[in-house]
Amino acid sequence: MTERSHESHENVPSRQRRRFAGISSRAYEHPADRSALVALRKLSGFDTVFKTLSGLLPERSLRLLFLSDSVRVSDAQFTHLNDMLRDACYILDLEKVPPMYVSQDPQPNAMCIGLDEPIIVVTTGLVELLDEEEMRAVIGHEVGHALSGHAVYRTILLFLTNIALKVAWIPLGNVAIMAIVTALREWFRKSELSADRAGLLVGQDLQASMRGLMKIAGGNHLHEMNVDAFLAQADEYEKGGDLRDSVLKILNLLPRSHPFTTVRAAELKKWSETRDYQRIMDGHYPRRDEDKDTSVTDSFRESAAHYADTVRTSKDPLMKLVGDIAGGAGDLGGKLRDKFTGQGGGGAAGKGGATNGSAGSARPQEPGNPDEEERGTAGS
Numbered sequence: 001m002t003e004r005s006h007e008s009h010e011n012v013p014s015r016q017r018r019r020f021a022g023i024s025s026r027a028y029e030h031p032a033d034r035s036a037l038v039a040l041r042k043l044s045g046f047d048t049v050f051k052t053l054s055g056l057l058p059e060r061s062l063r064l065l066f067l068s069d070s071v072r073v074s075d076a077q078f079t080h081l082n083d084m085l086r087d088a089c090y091i092l093d094l095e096k097v098p099p100m101y102v103s104q105d106p107q108p109n110a111m112c113i114g115l116d117e118p119i120i121v122v123t124t125g126l127v128e129l130l131d132e133e134e135m136r137a138v139i140g141h142e143v144g145h146a147l148s149g150h151a152v153y154r155t156i157l158l159f160l161t162n163i164a165l166k167v168a169w170i171p172l173g174n175v176a177i178m179a180i181v182t183a184l185r186e187w188f189r190k191s192e193l194s195a196d197r198a199g200l201l202v203g204q205d206l207q208a209s210m211r212g213l214m215k216i217a218g219g220n221h222l223h224e225m226n227v228d229a230f231l232a233q234a235d236e237y238e239k240g241g242d243l244r245d246s247v248l249k250i251l252n253l254l255p256r257s258h259p260f261t262t263v264r265a266a267e268l269k270k271w272s273e274t275r276d277y278q279r280i281m282d283g284h285y286p287r288r289d290e291d292k293d294t295s296v297t298d299s300f301r302e303s304a305a306h307y308a309d310t311v312r313t314s315k316d317p318l319m320k321l322v323g324d325i326a327g328g329a330g331d332l333g334g335k336l337r338d339k340f341t342g343q344g345g346g347g348a349a350g351k352g353g354a355t356n357g358s359a360g361s362a363r364p365q366e367p368g369n370p371d372e373e374e375r376g377t378a379g380s
Helices: 029-041 046-056 058-067 079-093 124-129 132-148 149-163 172-204 206-218 227-239 243-253 262-274 276-279 288-293 294-313 317-341
Strands: 100-103 110-113 119-123
Touching: 029 172, 029 243, 058 100, 079 100, 079 132, 079 172, 100 124, 110 132, 110 149, 119 124, 119 132, 124 132, 132 149, 132 172, 132 206, 149 172, 149 227, 172 206, 172 276, 206 227, 206 262, 243 276, 262 276
Parallel strands: 100 119
Antiparallel strands: 110 119
16 A cells, blocks of 8 residues: 555645544444444454455456556546545545556446455446546445445455355255355445445535435446436335336345435435534544444444334334334233223223222223334434
8 A cells, every 4th residue: 555645635635625633434334334344343453353364265367457457546647536546545544545546447436456455446337427526436345345444344245155165065054054145245235325325425426426316326428317316216226116127126135235315315415414523524423443342232223213204204104014013012011001001991000090999991002103204314
């Protein structure tokens, strides 16, 4: 890696952007992503062991491949990308600037890989597709992956998955492996939402982030596209018709490592409107030197609360059904409790029970409609 030079940022970027000194990646990580990362970081020496074993992985081969068959971004090559990279690292206060390569590939794509030292790769298809502000958000996205340590933990989990494949002969082994892969891909998808947020913190231009996602979905025909209409697609997708559509959406999503593009755009816009985002922009955010004190239990609790909120507020027919069943189960549990504790009507006098010797007639209050509750925003 090349050391960052703070002195070179007086005139970069072209417009003034806020810098987040000492920011922890926890500030922008999606709750489900954050809980997994916090737990892994608490396992002292866990990633160090796998870094030591990096020789077993194709990391060296990949580095040599990109060095020999791609163009390395520098002060002499792709200088505008080099300025964006250094600026993204400066804004997120990444200690070292990771090497970045441009690879000849018409497919728009970018990635952050590597155990020992992360490297960033962008394709020519992406460079040619996006304008400067859109590209800045993408580079910020990849720097966010580096700051979160996604490259390390993704590789670790893939390594563990490969080990699991070797014991597939164990009875029900395939079922267990599919559960691991499914959980791994779910975390991948949430880590992409985290990195999208990092890209917004770097670019500090929501419309540019929206345009970039829209171009990735529909190509370089921006004059033919509209951000509001694109976001309306995400809303239509979430509502999803009937239960058959809900099942098809799940089947379509399971093999993917990234969320669907319209969903990413909607999630990013939703996060940009939260108090959490505004607090970061105002300079109030978790600091890196506090990471060691982060509670694993609290992180998992936040993740569970996020999923519960997602089920409660979702417009998807299947999620609404799950919410209704959960609400009905809660009501049933309440009725059973009241019956066995004598608090319900028709039994011994309890709360709201018999008066002047007559049998009580009060019934447990029915819970409110989950759809009528205020829509939550935390971590969405």
